Amino acid sequence: MLAATTRIAHELHELPELPELPELQEQHEQQLDDTPILQIMEGAPHGILIASAVQGGTALYANAKLGDIFGTRVSTGPGELYAASTAIFDRNGEPLAFEDSPLGITLRTRRPASAELQYRIPGEPVRWMDITTTPLDCPRRGPVAVAYIHDISSRRHAALELDEANRRLGQQLDDLTWVHRLTEELTEDASLEDTLERVLAEGAQLLHAEFGVARVLDEQGQMRTRAVHGVPPGKPEMHQALQEIGPQHLLVADILSEGGSTIIEDVLNHPSIGQELRDLARSTGFRALYALALPGAGGKPVAAVAWAFAQAGRPTSRQRQLTETYCRFAGQIAENNHLYEREHAIASTLQQSMLAPRLPDVPGLQIAACSLPGAQGMQAGGDWYDVVAFDDGTAGLALGDVMGKGLGAAAAMGQMRTALRSYALVEGQDPAAVLTDLNALTVDMSLTDMATVLYAHIDPAARRAVLASAGHCPPLLVDGEGARFLRAGQGVPLGVVDDWSAEQEAVELAPGSLLILYTDGLVERRGEELGVGLERLRQSALAAPTEVGELCAWLMHDCLDEGVGPDDVAILAVRLR
Incomplete structure (x- = not known):
């Protein structure tokens, strides 16, 4: 390409003085046609354009390949190259002035230039051109430059299609x-x-x-x-x-x-x-x-x-x-x-229907109970409570929690509550025996894989309570000495072993003593140790109202976040008159 450019400049330099346009153009074309180098340029695989700065931009020569690229013969009329530059756009698709194109830059500054351009004719596909321009050394002709033009439309369109495919894939x-x-x-x-x-x-x-x-x-x-x-x-x-x-x-x-x-x-x-x-x-x-x-x-x-x-x-x-x-x-x-x-x-309907509709009146005792379905989660749990009044003036208090949620847990809860009431009527003064019988039924009938139950027999006349627990939360006793949790004859949860047993515990109750039974939903919080929740309950019970009827609402509000919790809660409280 460099050798061809030098040869073109030499042959242009040897041409005689050109007359004024339009005679200059006609005579110049005839003389160029006679030069041997132009025969080589006509066979070039890319477009070649020789232009001068006359009237802003005039084509002195364009080979046949350039006509093929543009789809039309390049006009060599005076200034028509400049006029045709309105179809030139830069690679971003913005209009490009002729003086800012590679050919315009070379004619203006006498320096080589190159760029990728778009050639746009309304109604026709966009053509992409890779243009490199070089100045020609022709002092007598004024600024002259040669442009080598490659049609890269197919390559650019393929790249654009790939970019669009990648964009769609990314999207x-x-x-x-x-x-x-x-x-x-x-x-x-x-x-x-x-x-x-x-x-x-x-x-x-x-x-x-x-x-x-x-x-x-x-x-x-x-x-x-x-x-x-x-x-x-x-x-x-x-x-x-x-x-x-x-x-x-x-x-x-x-x-x-x-x-x-x-x-x-x-x-x-x-x-x-x-x-x-x-x-x-x-x-x-x-x-x-x-x-x-x-x-x-x-x-x-x-x-x-x-x-x-x-x-x-x-x-x-x-x-x-x-x-x-x-x-x-x-x-x-x-x-x-x-x-x-x-x-x-x-x-929930089944669970509530299986709870005691009203608590019995037991002389010498004030009894209150409540239950709260979990605010989070979609299924009801198996928390329950019951109170059995015996003919001798004593009472049996039971509170339990069946593992699981939904209809299965509610059904198991109902069966266990009914069975416990039956066992309590037979041997209610022996809490450990009641829970032993209930465990045997639970295992034999596969009521549930696991359930925790606390049963207490209270004699208000003797001011005495006997308790047994199957893996349940420790009951809280509040009296004149303060508030403390009772060990309550702890045994494993029901349904875990065939032979269940536990040592029950007897507790003396002073007048005015308050015994609180509850399920774990009242004291457990995610990410918090159980001891923290138990202490919160103990402090809340110390500050609770004296009236038992107000106690449940107080504990719910004080121990739960805004009075609601993620799990079911049941509370059964009894105060000795």
Whole structure:
């Protein structure tokens, strides 16, 4: 290339003085055609252009290959090279002035230059050019330069396609990561409302929606609103209005049955929208709607979610695809939460029905009891209590905790409570014997793998209590000497061994003594040693109201975070008059 450039400059230098244009151009072309070097340039595999600075930019010579590259013959008219530069753009696609192009720079500065450029003609594919320019040493001709032009369109288009493929792949990976992260977060939600609220919030962020509402199919097949998103504080009327956005308004009853979706781009002008929904859109400030079914594991819809937009329009295909993928996973989680919710309601009802509806009156004793289902988690536990009044004026107090959750635990709790009451009526003054019989039944009938039970027989006349425990929390005794935990004849939990036994403990009770039985939900907290919770209960009992009827509420509030806990709690308290 360097040798060819030197030869071109030499032959241009040997040409006679050129007349004024246009005669200069015609004569110059004829003389160049006669030079041997041009025969070589005509056979070059790349485009070659010789240009001067006359009238801003004039082509003196262009080989045939250059015409093939541009798809047209390069004009050698005076200044036409400069005029044609409007089709030149830099590699970023921005317009490029001729003087800033490699050829313009070389003509202006007499220095070599190179760049990748785009050649754009309306209605034609973009052509990519790799251009290198070199100045020619022709003092009598003024600034002259030669440009070597390679068509790299196919290479650039292939690179752009690869970049686009990589971009799409990266976006897909980002989308999958997004869905995976959000799905994992959904599994942390303990209730159906929590799940639906998270789906609405994440969907609104992805779709750029202002409002959202989620509805769930109840046992009667009716859609009930369970979550609303995007209502500003202090707008209860708007909250109520958004609750009315349901499938009957969104025309998706058929689509919901198929687990699909629907889009209403303009609620105010949609031909099938009723006046009720139009009025709702005006009052709450939305214009477009996008609704989806949340399918369960079998594909049957368990809920519907809808997002409302302030402006008319529709989500992009990527937004819809992401949202629908997310909702497929969310539907299965919502279905599980819904099933757990139903089981929790059944188990809670069963559990409460098996507790003593009212405590018996025992002369000389004040007795109070309460139970609190766990605020976290979806299933009821097996905490229970019972009081048996004997004909001789004594009483038997029992409190237990069956391992596990749900219907199984509630059923086992009911069986154990019934059995203990029967054993207590036979040998209630011997707590160890009662628990021994209960363990034999538990093992024989496989009621549960493990249960803790505390049973106490109290004689108010003798001011005496006898206690036995099967792995249960130690009872707390509060009297004139303070508050202390009793060893209570500890044995292993029921259901663990075939032959259960424990040494029961007798305790003398002073007048006014308070005995508190409780389950572990009252004293256990995650990440905290049990001793801390026991001491918290002891201090709380010392400061508790004297009236036993107020004691349970006091302990619940004082020992639990804001009066609620992650596990079920049962308390049974008795005060000697």
